[in-house]
Amino acid sequence: MELLMQGVVLMVIGMATVFAFLVLLIIAMNSSSAFFSKFAHLFPEEEVKAAPAGGTDPTAEIAVALAAIRAKRG
Amino acid sequence: MELLMQGVVLMVIGMATVFAFLVLLIIAMNSSSAFFSKFAHLFPEEEVKAAPAGGTDPTAEIAVALAAIRAKRG
């Protein structure tokens, strides 16, 4: 019986925490959505996509380099 | 010389076991073949192929889901 009570305790704490976490997450998501729609002009969709240009994958880089070399040679 | 005898012993046991194993396997394969040709109607080739439908790869599933979402949005 005491064991069962422990189970009830875990259930109350657990469900409360799960709901609390997800409610806070909803608030955070709504805030994030509000923020980014308000400042959408600061985060153009393109900017993000353009970012990797600086630090791309070395393979690709080297491939480009080699292509250039071959082009010159050929 | 005693060592050599041990080698002979290993050879006899080893080859006997290898042959025994593969003879049993032949019997099993023949039985399996007989069984499945007798009950071929129970194991249509399609059934097996259709099976994975139930528990497919999550990626594919999600891809489908996303495609649907995009389709609706677009």
Place this chain on the structure above:
Amino acid sequence: MELLMQGVVLMVIGMATVFAFLVLLIIAMNSSSAFFSKFAHLFPEEEVKAAPAGGTDPTAEIAVALAAIRAKRG
């Protein structure tokens, strides 16, 4: 100060070794280049490419085998 002297010692030894290594490498590269251009006829570009034929990837091999089987069956 003594510590700094140790740093200088490391720098002298380090840079000397780096240069020595790369100078030797340059010599080795030049020798290799001279050797292979002198004996270019012994190392036709094709030979190297043909080499793997002997010990190819088992997958490819098996694929070939299976293709043959299927071809015969079909």
Place this chain on the structure above:
Amino acid sequence: MKKFITMGLLAVAILGGATSVQAEEVCTVADGVKTEKKISIADGFKKLGRETGIYRFFNPPTKEEKVVAYQAALKKTVEAEISAGHFHGAYEQIHKAHGIDESTLELLKLQVQAAEKKGYEPPLQLPEGLGQFIMILVGLGLIYLAIAKGFEPLLLLPIGFGAILTNIPMAGISAGPMPGQPAGFLYYFYTIGVESGVFPLLIFMGVGAMTDFGPLLANPKTALLGAAAQFGIFIALLGAMACGGMFSMQDAAAIGIIGGADGPTAIFLASRLSPNLLGAIAVAAYSYMALVPIIQPPIMRLLTTKEERAIEMKQLRHVSKTEKIVFPLLVLVLCLLLLPSATPLIGMLMLGNLMKESCVVDRLSDTAQNSLINIVTIMLGLAVGSKLAADKFLNIQTIGILVLGLAAFIIGTAAGLLLAKLMNKICKDKVNPLIGSAGVSAVPMAARVANKVGLEANPQNFLLMHAMGPNVAGVIGSAVAAGVLLALVG
């Protein structure tokens, strides 16, 4: 508790020179360690509160807290070794301990000596050979379900195969090492990959890299449905506790997580709380996930009217790339502030998702979704199968696990549906209650089931994308529940 004091006193008595000071110390140590067992709701929240990131940024653990934690871990381990009859292992743990005062170690040694004197009587079991034979049939059965019935084959096929390999007599494929001989190879897969938590976490990273949280971001309130569906976890836990001492609190928590309908979370939690039940729990979790299309529809039809099922939801808004990139970091920060014990799971899920959404590390994201997750899946499946030893599976507990797991799925489904109906009473934007059932996770099967049942009621009703919201929220929800359980009973 009583048992421990008795044992301690006995041990003290044996050595003869027992003084009352020593006896008091026994109680003190015992109290320091065992008081956690009886918790009230207030205590529980207080304990959780003391383990939040927010609290700990201001109050880092003191040296004393660290020593107490170390002592508690040592004591628990020694007791576990004793209750399994591994007296040598118990001594070894004591021998390896460090940074603890001698008297504590001395008391632990007394405890082992007393237990050793009493001897160890293993529980009644099936004859070993018979048990192995049956477990091999179980393994073949799992493989049959995986191949012929399509039950989560990616996991159940390796698990079934692992079960067969483990139970082969004399082969020792998951046996520990002998002097000068290596352990069986499944032993390495288990200890290196599962006991350490590495395999389930890598899988979770791959899942994160495959998951799109867009539908959740487009309709945040559906996250509540993913919370409600975790109710099944705690009802199953309660059920396990009600089984008259068949399951410890740890066992009950590990069983409950089956209701999370999420494989890696279940394996991660079970490997920490109840490794002996890991095999049965993983098998139950994946089997019921595969059975979602059979389990859920009747409940959905029972608890909703046709009109409710026919509700069409308004189209989801577009979610910007930036929101999607920020989301995983948002979840991680929330989790580390509130529930650090869930951060290994949530963190790896969100790492995978960040790799995917950021688009700057596509090659890593691809690998996480493909070769890495595949390699780990093979090894994880075999390792989980290696826990399907006869003495761990062929007992009444497994039946309890199967029953409780099914109950957890059913209750989780119902809770999701009912909360959705309640939300419809309160909010103006109508929610189709069917998407509530997707809150149990079982990604993406549960969302597909919701879509299918919705189409039956209204052929124009495409719920898939709407159901993905609660579906992925359910993954977060059960990771949070796992974090709570780890913090309170781990």
Place this chain on the structure above:
Amino acid sequence: MKKFITMGLLAVAILGGATSVQAEEVCTVADGVKTEKKISIADGFKKLGRETGIYRFFNPPTKEEKVVAYQAALKKTVEAEISAGHFHGAYEQIHKAHGIDESTLELLKLQVQAAEKKGYEPPLQLPEGLGQFIMILVGLGLIYLAIAKGFEPLLLLPIGFGAILTNIPMAGISAGPMPGQPAGFLYYFYTIGVESGVFPLLIFMGVGAMTDFGPLLANPKTALLGAAAQFGIFIALLGAMACGGMFSMQDAAAIGIIGGADGPTAIFLASRLSPNLLGAIAVAAYSYMALVPIIQPPIMRLLTTKEERAIEMKQLRHVSKTEKIVFPLLVLVLCLLLLPSATPLIGMLMLGNLMKESCVVDRLSDTAQNSLINIVTIMLGLAVGSKLAADKFLNIQTIGILVLGLAAFIIGTAAGLLLAKLMNKICKDKVNPLIGSAGVSAVPMAARVANKVGLEANPQNFLLMHAMGPNVAGVIGSAVAAGVLLALVG
């Protein structure tokens, strides 16, 4: 045996207080452990019989059997440490032992003390630096063969590179750890991947996922050819035993397995029976596999007439998907019933094949055939190369291994051919004897060779698919042979 008793008595004498009871114990322990050394055929079959799954389902190992096995393992390890001059390691093994009565441990300690007193004289060897220099040349030679001659480059290139890295003076790339310093990285590859058996088994899984057992299922009797070709294994074993004490029984068994013409099986068995010879054995196995197109044709032409080589075989029947799915499970069940010691190898091969044939876990099967097998191949190759240390390779034994390995290939080929000719005398469906030579495995090279030689005799004679039957049966056959050797001399 005699040596051990002498040593035990000596040890007992040293301590002075030797009683006849103790002396008797020495013998008892010795008997319990060493009687396995002289086996008759009947004993061998009896021993194998006691290790079948069928027997053990009814008679699981008793506690006494387990203790005896543990003692035997401990004793063997201690003796190995002594004979390598690692007295400290021997004490460590004894120190770590548990669950054994003190007197046994005491006797082992006496044995170490006696050996320590006598001192250890390392065998005569090349000067270390010279040996390393030569081994680096050997490594370069292997790389040359791999690249310029196309000798199994997937394995021989990494093995050769590993040999170079291992033999670099002062670099310690495969040296064990020092206090506060990590071991060399190849040390980790070897201990984690090869000593544990994990790498060869993962490779075998990948091989299984690449193998089609259809041709064998279509013509089961060709499996006999795959059995006959294992004759080479045992003849080479016999040859090694005849080398006047140069090789122990374990060494001989590990050398014999070269005749299995199967890399992972050879590495797995050698890592268990004779790790010191692992490098040479792996190099011999892969080299001869690469040389199959040169070794086999003369034997084939010698033992067959042109008419025989021109025999066209009747077309193979269609094999249903279900048969192919059931086959790996069938083999596994047969193996676990009859020869559990072969189940790690057979099990992983069949897991790979089941993943392929079941078609429900294609992503796992793809990974097993590609990224996983490739990653493991690189690491396995380097780890095997790390066993090519000068003192292990530059000795007369390596020449023995190379000669015996070649003999094994030749005899295996001949045995396959001859059995095929015999079958033609008995059966009505004619078999082209050339496919018998494919029974040595070396998949799929041997089958291609059979096809090629067949085409020379008859341009319409496509033997490839027929030869695949004995070819894959040979893989099973050598795994079975490995299982027998593990059970009897492991």
Place this chain on the structure above:
Amino acid sequence: MKKFITMGLLAVAILGGATSVQAEEVCTVADGVKTEKKISIADGFKKLGRETGIYRFFNPPTKEEKVVAYQAALKKTVEAEISAGHFHGAYEQIHKAHGIDESTLELLKLQVQAAEKKGYEPPLQLPEGLGQFIMILVGLGLIYLAIAKGFEPLLLLPIGFGAILTNIPMAGISAGPMPGQPAGFLYYFYTIGVESGVFPLLIFMGVGAMTDFGPLLANPKTALLGAAAQFGIFIALLGAMACGGMFSMQDAAAIGIIGGADGPTAIFLASRLSPNLLGAIAVAAYSYMALVPIIQPPIMRLLTTKEERAIEMKQLRHVSKTEKIVFPLLVLVLCLLLLPSATPLIGMLMLGNLMKESCVVDRLSDTAQNSLINIVTIMLGLAVGSKLAADKFLNIQTIGILVLGLAAFIIGTAAGLLLAKLMNKICKDKVNPLIGSAGVSAVPMAARVANKVGLEANPQNFLLMHAMGPNVAGVIGSAVAAGVLLALVG
């Protein structure tokens, strides 16, 4: 040195029975071990000379040398444990030692006892919680740089994420094991992958498989530019030594290697010489590699005239396949003859390149360039991030590391440019000095920067392929520098 003798004498005094013989032994041991600390240039070259492969082929290490090396390692480790306050760990190291005479061990024990008596005072630090909070912000900052600014995202995103996970209070994601509990999963990634050296070496293999040494082979003399650019390494080292005792010689060497502009080399060396600084060093190395397009151009413009920048170089000759295959073996042989301590790095780089160029193991080469390097990159990044603990990062040393690292990049760039100008004075074939700056490595970014700046001065001036020569030579150069540092201060 003085400290040690004092301590030893103290310890001897404590035990009371100190004889002068023992005191002398203290000095002897101390001398044997610590004399390495003060080296002259001649001594240094002599030491390097004794560690070349050429010397060691003729003079393999004697038994005495091995014992001295073992003792030195043991002593260093014990002292490190003492200075970190881990007295228990120090005893454990002594306990595990073997093959050493008792008196040495006894002296080490005395040393630990003396230190234990004195007690350990941890250095002043930020409050733990605050430190963790700040480090989480640092982690978020790294992720921001990776995603929004594109700073080496393949490494900085996982490193940043690892930094966050590590600093979550109570989660213990990179904490060591407790009794009966597994360690945090990042602890395993670090110990198994980074401490062992395996991850950086596997990355280096992948880099080798992606690298084309053709441009270097076509114009060998550009290798000198790759040598000159390593000057930055040693200037930064010198700077660190000049920081008034803030950095030990090991620390200084690890910091200098940032100037190598090569991630795996920096991580490998730092994990061996200065694990405490590993996080900061890796972050600095990757950040500056990402900043190469900003750091280098001003220096390039400052040190060259427009005419020099406009120099067009003559087209590179064709390099035959055979030369390319032989090259990696040539480098490896040169390295093992001259500098065995660099062979783990150079060896794995060249293995990758050989796999690529030989064209016989394409499937291994593909895997090394893709799934393997990706898997390892994820785990390495997280593991490096796990070293970004507050007490290791939030201190004055990190600022020193950032400043010195930047200086190393600048000086390396300048040195490369200046040597190129010098070469133009001497050789007839003109070299565009811009390609000298590519000698710092940072492959292939630095070569691209050289190309871009060259195009600005002369739109017909395609320098990319010419810059790849010094660029890849720089990788070899910094691995050689790492080898020298390992041999002299490791």
